[in-house]
Amino acid sequence: MAQYTAPLSGLRIIxxxxxxxxxxxxxTLAQLGAEVIRxxxxxxxxxxxxxxVTDNGDSIYWSGLNRGKHSMSVDMHSRQGRDLIRxxxxxxxxGNGILVTNAGGRNWCSHESLxxxxxxxxxxxxxxxxxxxxxxxxxxxxxxxFPFITxxxxxxxxxxxxxxAWDVACGLHAALSVTAAVRHRDITGHGSAITLPLEDVALATAGTLGYLTEVQINGRSREACGNAVYGIYGIDFVSADDERFMIVALTTRHFRDLTSVTGTTTAVEAVETALGADFSAESDRYRHREVLTALFTRWFREHSSTDIVAALKNTSxxxxxxxxxxxxxxxxxxxxNPMFTPLDQPRIGTYLAAANPAAFDxxxxxTGPASPVGGDTVAVLRDLLGSTDxxxxxLIESGTIAIAPN
Structure with a gap:
């Protein structure tokens, strides 16, 4: 495999x-090469x-989100532990003087304090x-x-x-914000105090996609449309062998091919004339989706899933x-998929784990596996602060820090 220097190599995140x-x-930052110490x-x-969790009670969820990170375990209630983290x-x-946290309200690790x-x-x-x-x-x-239209x-x-969805979007916004702040510091020498409310991530996304804008401009909210795709023609169908397919016709060509493969071109044209509709317009295809779906349903119900796949593969x-x-x-x-490679995760097992979905060259x-809680406490203190044995x-004796159990 070709060698590639990860873009965030040399960056350390706490x-x-x-x-x-x-x-x-x-x-995300770890996958891009940063050293992340949790x-x-x-x-x-x-x-x-x-x-x-596994049958032994180990969290599959936790290990998945913490792959490739070092772990240090500290008593955050003690003054000594807090001073150590600072x-x-x-x-x-x-390190690079970078802290990522959702543990808000802690003055001892606030931006102003640090x-x-x-x-x-x-x-x-x-x-x-x-x-x-x-x-x-x-x-x-x-x-x-969103729950009202779902x-x-x-x-x-x-x-x-x-x-x-909002957690995922927030996490990715956070990673982008950190790299932007590092870029800003490289140029200006100044740090940044970034706050990222989950609420604002959701509001910004809903606004950008028009859900909030259409209320302000048109005075009405978007309606629920079930499994249909809003604004275009898209819906699910069931085959003769009870397999279910999602079908989407974004363009006029897609829609024309759908009527052709289902043998409904003449019927669709007749409906178009009767309704005074224009099915070359996606808005009309959406508006009259129920009658169109009724025309297409029979073809799907009369064909097996294998036949449906074979037929649709020859269309757009x-x-x-x-x-x-x-x-x-x-x-x-x-x-x-080359994005997935085997990962031997202690306490969990070996499975195919996803790397970053972006391919660089x-x-x-x-990343490697997730470290257990406190698994790197000693190494972090030695490497970052030069602590002696x-x-x-x-610190272990005083209960300020802990190491992973054997």
Whole structure:
């Protein structure tokens, strides 16, 4: 394999985090070459045993988000432990003076406090709401409007999504913000105090995609449309052997090919005339989606999934068969993708783990396994602060730090 120097090689990040957004930020930076040191409370943060877990109770969730990071375990309630963390973040030569955290409200690791020790420190604090009060992905989403347009068209209640989309977006925004702050410091010599509320990530995204703008401009909210794709023609169909397909016709060519392959061109043209519609316009295809779907459904119901795939492959129609996570894992979606490589994760097992999805000169940048909580405590103190064995032993004895159990 060709050698590639990861773009963030030489950058060191200190992370105090839990759950999704902040750990995902650290993981993304680690995949791009940064050295990420996660500092956990003794015994682990609140998410260290989060589901899903192995039969032995080890968190698959936690290990996935903390791959490639070193782990140091410190008593954050003690003054000695807090002072130790502040030294690790700010001491010249120990690191790059960068802290990523979602543990807000701690004055001892605030930007102002750390800047007194290092003027060019970079801190990124992920908040729940912009006023600093707590919030998580699912409460942010509830307050935004998406649950009202998720689920069946005739459903009168709300439907929550299962993907923590705002956490994911926030984690990626956080990683980008850190690299932007490093670039800013390289140019100006100044640090940055970055705050990133999960609430604002969601609001910004909803605004950019028009969900909030259309209310302000048109005076109405977007309607629920079930499994249909809003604004274009896209819907799911069931085959003769009860396989389900998602079909999307973004363009006029896609739609023309869909009517051709389903043998409904003449019928669709007749409907178009009867309705006074123009099916070359995506808005009309969306507006009259129910009648169009009724015309196409019979063809799907009369053909097996194998025949459907064979027929659609010869068209421009965008389609995919619905698959479960188990279906994906059993297919070649992982084994044939160079982004996935075997990872031997202690306490979890060996599995195919994803590297960064961006390929740099054809290479996907990955990480090693996650260290156990406190697994690198001694090495971090030695390498970053020059602590001797006697000094480290004294800190262990006092309960200021902890090492991973054997």
């Amino acid at each position: 992370e105090i985090s839990s759950f999704v957004a902040a750990p995902l930020c650290g993981l 500092i956990d409370p003794i015994g682990g943060a609140a998410d260290c045993n989060r589901l899903p 030294r690790i973040v700010t001491t010249p030569g120990s 800047a007194q020790l290092r003027s060019d420190v970079i801190t990124l604090e992920i908040l729940g709401r912009r006023d600093g009060t707590p919030a998580v992905d699912y409460t942010v989403n509830a307050a935004l409007g 689920g069946p068209e005739n459903h009168s209640g709300v439907v929550n999504h299962t993907l923590p 129609v965008l389609f995919e068969r619905y698959r479960s996570f188990a279906d994906v894992a059993a297919s070649d979606a992982l084994t044939a 054809g290479i996907h940048l990955g 006697q000094q480290t032993a004294a």
